Amino acid sequence: MHAADPVRSPAPGTCLPVRRAGIDTYRQPVLYLRRGCVVCRAEGFAALTRVRVRCGGRDIVALLNVVTGDWLGEGEAALSDAAWQALDPAPGALAAFAHAEPPESTTVVRAKVFGARLVEADFTAVLEDVLASRLSDIELAAFVTACAGDRMDLDESVALTRAMISAGEQIDWGQGPVLDKHCVGGLPGNRTTPIVVSIVAALGHLIPKTSSRAITSPAGTADVMATMTKVDLDIGTLRRVVEREGGCLASGGSMRLSPADDLMIQVERPLDFDSDGQMAASIMSKKAAAGSTHVLIDIPVGSTAKVRTTSAADAIARRLAFVGEAVGLRVGIHVSDGRQPVGRGIGPALEAHDVLSVLRNAAGAPEDLRERSLDVAGAVLDLLPGTTPGSGRMHARDVLRSGAALAKFMAICEAQGGFHEPGSAPFTRPCPARLGGRVACINNRQLARVAKLAGAPHDAAAGVTCRLREGDRIEPGAPLFEVHAATRGELEYALEYALAHPDILVVAPDAP
């Protein structure tokens, strides 16, 4: 049972055959050992001990969960899915176990906690340990916290961005300019991206857009596009789509662009830190790794949006511009009205219907989504060298009106695997107004929550439609919004929440 190499060998008798536990613990590798087994006794392991597991030529650091039931024998060890994938053991392989020493980069984490300024090599050390699963979530949370608030200056933001870019793949498009857009803190229904990309590509420019799936919102651009075409492209397919059509509308999830950022977000998200330094590094590292050269940042500002004041928007804008320019990007900022939802639908397919009606110049297409899309497309186009400021919007309006943007959208969908119309949910029901009057304000967050409770984004056709905007008149009993769901149960569930929260749309009664 001894490993071959005597120096690397841990205590004799601490090898066990490994098998799959059949447990998905996300990215954290977990080792399962039976309570009282020889390894636990010899090494003094207890639940949550960090264990170095060696098998074949590979080794990983895993968190120990101690098995107190009899699904695991004393003479075997089990691995979570992440641990199994990382070790990839041969059939019948034996693994060796030892206490894991803290990884080198914990000294960097501590230095930052105690107020040190970090340089690129420090961030690189942390990111390498993050990518190799050597830093625990606890250590990563400490690092993220130590960099939050105002504790990361502009130079550190740039250093972190550079380290993030170097830690993953980078795409070189071989020609420029390569355009891109990003929206900080989404607004329900604000699905301008498919329209903007179609317009910009229709005008002959390069805009290889990758987007994310929803994280905490009812829909991400990738969810919306997935109701109409294939979005999970490998990097070769993505290249072919962009070479043919000038643009794409793919999911960024499967690319290895700034992968350390993906892992850090897993810790930042539950903490919900609006940390400007890390957000700037996150956004700009993705853009630079994707080969973009000119990036427009859309910042919606409103009391129930992510960015609540114009002064907060200014601070974010300054940092994004500084960091972007430092890594060679031309950055444009577009601050927009974030007080109320955009378009009618909230949820993947419902938003897809809005996008299509704008592209198709349909009679009832949502005006606000069209105007915002033209604003953003115009601002993207104005980033191009030698452009007359303001001319971008004019060109954008022309290709949208002419149908060229629609044709480009369809061509992109064809290149990605074929277009199909988004579906509809089988169950819909309105949420009625209790009183008549005028809509005084709309709570974006609560409206998004109703859409999520109805099943968005995992049920693509689920969500909410809302035609009302601030100032609109409503009669008592008329619908404030409609809920769409795949099952009757989810419909009830979402409506129950809506009825319990009468301030989602605040209706001010008419003066007597």
Next chain:
Amino acid sequence: MHAADPVRSPAPGTCLPVRRAGIDTYRQPVLYLRRGCVVCRAEGFAALTRVRVRCGGRDIVALLNVVTGDWLGEGEAALSDAAWQALDPAPGALAAFAHAEPPESTTVVRAKVFGARLVEADFTAVLEDVLASRLSDIELAAFVTACAGDRMDLDESVALTRAMISAGEQIDWGQGPVLDKHCVGGLPGNRTTPIVVSIVAALGHLIPKTSSRAITSPAGTADVMATMTKVDLDIGTLRRVVEREGGCLASGGSMRLSPADDLMIQVERPLDFDSDGQMAASIMSKKAAAGSTHVLIDIPVGSTAKVRTTSAADAIARRLAFVGEAVGLRVGIHVSDGRQPVGRGIGPALEAHDVLSVLRNAAGAPEDLRERSLDVAGAVLDLLPGTTPGSGRMHARDVLRSGAALAKFMAICEAQGGFHEPGSAPFTRPCPARLGGRVACINNRQLARVAKLAGAPHDAAAGVTCRLREGDRIEPGAPLFEVHAATRGELEYALEYALAHPDILVVAPDAP
């Protein structure tokens, strides 16, 4: 399958019967659901989603692990040991599942991250959520980090200490003064506590000492005492022992004194933050909750001790004194030499032998352990009102010499359940010096590591004995130290490490 109360009910069809998973995940409650089961689909749950689990009248927040193997069916849910204990489901009980909202105190965590000064009510909110397992380890790590370094001022230390005291049980001894001692950052073998308690109690004073098991060291005082008597006492037994003998030498593990501190330490320990503010709150909350009125703090200083410089010791001393006095304690500080191990043994039983030989005034008893114990006991006694400074040590020496301290120690052991001699390990072997010369320095941390690799503290008789001190002469081939182990395998393991690290005891060759 619906819960009775329609308002509190989650989506229909999301109830499942629960069973034990038979997995110990320490304090983190974990929920196991089969991939693709109705609950995962209806709620959009994925690995690491935080799920509110409701069953009977109770509810908890658990982290989701998704089962990809077939040990769990789609029609059932499993709970980790911690989750099972917290919910305590009736046989055949159904549980309901919903996304957990972040607990209230996350706003306090964020406020501290962004630089706010916290007051007692803020700390209380955090500790309540910690105790109810509502804050995840990630959130707790963020909180601990946000309070680390110099980011918690003296008033905040006091507020945290007060909140910690209020969060658990408090003992009132009904009379005073109640003496106590604490050592900041242990030194291998520095087992003065049993001797100090015996001396102080023999002099008629109250010293109800509770100690911890080893956390990262080869032995804690509770481990050492467990080799000679019963240490896991309930609070009633502890009271009876102290009422009879004036002192006790029990384990603090089973008391609920400052229990929030125990949980925070689980996160602080892997991060290894020497955070003065949190350490002060941790120590002083335990002392105040235990009903102590006069506390001596021993701070060993040395390059391989926890506190490395006298200026660091001064800063710690100032904060401990400030916080202690603020919660009504009289605090004395004793800075001691922490350059090399104390006594001969490192490991529970080996240290117990040292303690007994000092108490028994044995001919070969380790001089350094005796002197340090008298220093500390003297300083504890000098804390008493109306004492002539320096007189404590004289009284201490007298009761140790007379055998009264030994008699008191035996009486305390009898009261706790009976005394027995500590055991010896079946396997011992020396680690020989390669060269002759003089011992230049001793690395405390590495020597402790050898003792742990040999099996301490889980094998009570395992560890290391070392008689050499800085400046001592040694011949080539003579033993630097001896390793003691319960199995031949662990003996080999520890010696292999020792041989690979020749600088544990640095021997400077004689000048030619």
